[in-house]
Amino acid sequence: MKLADVPTPALVVDAPIFAQNVATMAAALPGPRLRPHVKAFKSTALARRLAETGHTGFCCATVREMEGMAAAGLGQDLLLANEVLDCTRLGVLAHTARITVAVDSDQTLDAAVAGGVREVLIDVNVGLPRCGCDPADAGRLADRARALGMAVRGVMGYEGHLMREPGETKQAKVEASMAQLLAAHEATGGDVISAGGTGTYDCNPWATEIQAGSYCLMDTEYVPHAPAFGNALSLWTTVISVHPGGWAVLDAGLKALGMDHGDPTVVDAGDCWFVSDEHITFGTKAERPVAVGDKVRVLPAHVDPTVALHERMLLVEDEDVVDTWAVDLRGW
Numbered sequence: 001m002k003l004a005d006v007p008t009p010a011l012v013v014d015a016p017i018f019a020q021n022v023a024t025m026a027a028a029l030p031g032p033r034l035r036p037h038v039k040a041f042k043s044t045a046l047a048r049r050l051a052e053t054g055h056t057g058f059c060c061a062t063v064r065e066m067e068g069m070a071a072a073g074l075g076q077d078l079l080l081a082n083e084v085l086d087c088t089r090l091g092v093l094a095h096t097a098r099i100t101v102a103v104d105s106d107q108t109l110d111a112a113v114a115g116g117v118r119e120v121l122i123d124v125n126v127g128l129p130r131c132g133c134d135p136a137d138a139g140r141l142a143d144r145a146r147a148l149g150m151a152v153r154g155v156m157g158y159e160g161h162l163m164r165e166p167g168e169t170k171q172a173k174v175e176a177s178m179a180q181l182l183a184a185h186e187a188t189g190g191d192v193i194s195a196g197g198t199g200t201y202d203c204n205p206w207a208t209e210i211q212a213g214s215y216c217l218m219d220t221e222y223v224p225h226a227p228a229f230g231n232a233l234s235l236w237t238t239v240i241s242v243h244p245g246g247w248a249v250l251d252a253g254l255k256a257l258g259m260d261h262g263d264p265t266v267v268d269a270g271d272c273w274f275v276s277d278e279h280i281t282f283g284t285k286a287e288r289p290v291a292v293g294d295k296v297r298v299l300p301a302h303v304d305p306t307v308a309l310h311e312r313m314l315l316v317e318d319e320d321v322v323d324t325w326a327v328d329l330r331g332w
């Protein structure tokens with residue numbers, strides 16, 4: 001099928017840009033130095049490409065993602081890099097896949113034990129006001145986990161507050177953040193120090209593995225902070241109305257785009273004015289007139305919530321649709 005014939009709106013992945021993103025990351029962080037985070041793309045088909053590239057351990061953010069990855073045969077080493085209080089479904093998975101869960105409290109540790117999970121990472125707060133225990137509590141939690149029969153694989157600490165730090169100060173701030181993780185690791189033991197993301201993949205040598213995921217598809221908001229990666233993901237849309245007052249309307253809106261990082265970019269055809277439920281209104285340019293029925297490419301400002309709104313992504317090369325990837329890890 002030709003891209004021109006695809007019903008819109010449709011989520012499209014540019015195959016050469018995706019391949020380049022994957023190759024760039026694999027060259028920087030080969031094999032187990034990268035534990036790709038599936039939250040960014042929610043697709044086992046895409047994850048399989050990364051496994052074929054040598055990254056066979058993955059991070060997930062939800063139990064559903066863990067289940068889907070295991071069912072797809074990608075359960076060699078799955079880390080739920082998030083806190084959950086009901087680990088029953090993870091315990092079932094642990095019979096057929098390697099399952100590790102992040103814990104940052106007695107409650108989440110007790111949930112892992114009760115659910116039948118056998119391996120944990122101690123999740124340490126390294127500066128982002130989100131999950132993670134106080135670094136000073138990591139050793140106590142690890143000791144308690146071992147006393148309860150758990151294997152403690154090490155620590156994780158997500159320095160998400162530094163992904164968009166300016167280049168001049170990023171490395172020093174990541175180092176200070178990771179110093180807290182390394183101190184916690186002294187107390188917990190274990191082989192794994194898991195941290196990082198697309199914004200710090202090249203300035204965090206302290207982690208044994210980096211948890212990046214956005215780099216595969218990228219979005220307009222992230223590219224300035226990780227310029228080695230290109231915008232592989234776009235929304236393919238159709239002009240459904242043109243107004244002589246200088247604007248036109250596309251057939252996709254809030255229900256097809258994650259908007260928490262701002263407006264999407266309307267490629268070539270004009271400037272986004274606003275986005276409503278089913279529409280993007282953009283200002284047209286005199287030098288680039290558009291007509292009803294024209295196809296327009298739109299770049300999302302945030303990949304993760306955009307992908308989660310779609311059932312599939314179409315892999316496109318030279319205007320041909322060469323593959324369809326189900327977004328099969330949605331839900332909880």
Ligand SMILES: Cc1ncc(COP(=O)(O)O)c(C=O)c1O
Nearest residue numbers: 081158197198199211212213214
């Ligand atoms: C726990 C965790 N690790 C790593 C990441 C890194 O992802 P990205 O590739 O988007 O920087 C995220 C992103 O939200 C995350 O929540």
